[in-house]
Amino acid sequence: MTKALRSPALVVRAYNAEIARVQDQTTDPQTAAMRLQFWQDAVGVIYDQQNANIPANPVTQELNKVCATYKLPRRYIERLISSRAGLLKNKYFKSLEDVEAYTENTVSTIYYLLLCIAGVANVHADHAASHLGKAQGLVNILRSVHVSNYHKTICLPMEVLMKYEVSQQAVLRGTDNENMRNVVFEIASRANSHLEKARKIEVPKLCNQIFLPAIAVDKYLTKLQKKNFNVFDKSLQLGSPMLPLSLYYRRLLNKY
Incomplete structure (x- = not known):
């Protein structure tokens, strides 16, 4: 910034x-x-x-x-x-909609505050911030699955787990199977949808630097797809050495 x-x-x-x-x-x-x-x-x-x-x-x-x-x-x-x-x-979260409401009130709210600091009062910027916050929040939920195992808590929405017949114990044990990957795919798809919607909205140029965390969200979703939505793959927890360069490049382009 x-x-x-x-x-x-x-x-x-x-x-x-x-x-x-x-x-x-x-x-x-x-x-x-x-x-x-x-x-x-x-x-x-x-x-x-x-x-x-x-x-x-x-x-x-x-x-x-x-x-x-x-x-x-x-x-x-x-x-x-x-x-x-x-x-x-x-x-716990009952549904994906509950997760979205929570991420709107946490992650999106951070973006609203940053827009206030930047002096941006623009309905399109607020709309983009809302979608980006939800995308980032959903990715945070997926990334937190490993952390949840230590705290014995489940952040994944219960309705989605029930839909694919995945038990809480299976998540805590780190069980990777087709049903679990379907759960992850559904959440990741919703996150990607919000990310795409955010990027399609035209916002004031100053917003592009505020919304740069979208690059990290995109990289995680891309990596998750390459791992066939196995959220327990240890490589997903490793930092990306190319992320700083990607952020710098996108900052120069003034795009997120």
Whole structure:
């Protein structure tokens, strides 16, 4: 990103990372809820302009500055917390539509905040951000299958698992078979559909650098297809050495 966007964008992503990892830091729902409440209270202090009471947390301190400078909408900042709190209560996704709703409230919301920082108020940009966020969120769900095995939780939508007669235990055991690949194919197809829709929308040029994570999403889906949708293939967890070059090249072209 350009220097003007880089620093505030880093703050927003750091804030999101702090909230997102709450559910990974503890298996106790009460402890997780208390940690989310800390962030909810901190946001309340920031927007109620009680500067003297802002917690001595580096992310909170920087978020306070960014929210004040760029007038970030409170609803987006709080949505990142409430969506995670909702997942803590429900513990699983019932359908693909539930996953899409969750990714809209998490990943897409990050893009909305970045557009606010860039001063882009454009309905087409918002539409593209919505689709890209859903594509990225669905890919994150697929990539998290390995992590889920450690936490003994299933992020894949239950309706899709039932449709192809795949049990939760089979996912936790890392069982690769045709039914499991059908589950992955259906989720990956939905992600690819959102990615294609996002790229077809004409957006202001400044948006192209904000939406560059689309390159990583595309690369993962392409690699997954080459592995015949075996989500347990270990090579899918390895970083791509060519990704930085791809990002740099697309940045030069000003395309995502």
